[in-house]
Amino acid sequence: MNRFVVALFAAASLVACGSNSTPAASSCAVPEPCGGSLIGTWKYTSTCTTGVPLTSVQCSGAESTYLSAETDGSITFQKDGTAHQTGSESWKQHATYPSTCISGTCADAQMSLTTKYTNAAAVCTSDTSGCSCDVTLARSVDDSDTYSITGDKVSITNALGLVTMFDYCVSGSTVTFVNGDVVTTAVSN
Numbered sequence: 001m002n003r004f005v006v007a008l009f010a011a012a013s014l015v016a017c018g019s020n021s022t023p024a025a026s027s028c029a030v031p032e033p034c035g036g037s038l039i040g041t042w043k044y045t046s047t048c049t050t051g052v053p054l055t056s057v058q059c060s061g062a063e064s065t066y067l068s069a070e071t072d073g074s075i076t077f078q079k080d081g082t083a084h085q086t087g088s089e090s091w092k093q094h095a096t097y098p099s100t101c102i103s104g105t106c107a108d109a110q111m112s113l114t115t116k117y118t119n120a121a122a123v124c125t126s127d128t129s130g131c132s133c134d135v136t137l138a139r140s141v142d143d144s145d146t147y148s149i150t151g152d153k154v155s156i157t158n159a160l161g162l163v164t165m166f167d168y169c170v171s172g173s174t175v176t177f178v179n180g181d182v183v184t185t186a187v188s189n
Contacts, residue, residue, distance in 0.1 A: 033152035036170025038077040042186035059101035099130040106131035
């Protein structure tokens with residue numbers, strides 16, 4: 001899996017009874033990992049980031065701001081160590097690039113963003129200092145994976161053998177997964 005739990009299981013990347021939009025980092029609390037039983041089906045209710053944008057900006061004077069995440073779906077953990085998740089996610093952010101960061105035009109910057117990030121849509125326009133870009137990363141997921149738990153960490157291994165590890169905490173009927181800068185919450189179904 002990848003950024004989906006994290007944008008859940010998120011790739012990054014692992015979310016909800018319907019679609020949810022999550023505001024920027026100021027409301028994204030990172031709980032302490034505490035473990036607990038994951039067996040059963042969990043419906044994603046929210047995903048947020050602690051402020052590190054998904055689109056890395058690697059040029060002096062460039063800035064990138066996380067705007068929101070919309071997630072929908074669920075994950076089921078079986079006793080046999082398998083997990084199945086379905087759903088979709090969309091991450092939105094805004095980036096500005098000074099003219100010194102761009103080789104070519106804003107259209108070239110737009111093309112570069114959509115080429116660099118799978119399932120990305122970008123709109124870049126010229127402004128007085130360079131380019132202003134709005135970027136959306138979106139994907140659907142229907143994955144069957146395996147998982148293992150060690151203490152308060154769950155490791156998800158996808159069909160390609162890639163492993164993503166999450167800190168997690170089950171509290172009553174709610175579970176929170178943390179992978180790097182992404183926090184995803186789900187409720188038991």
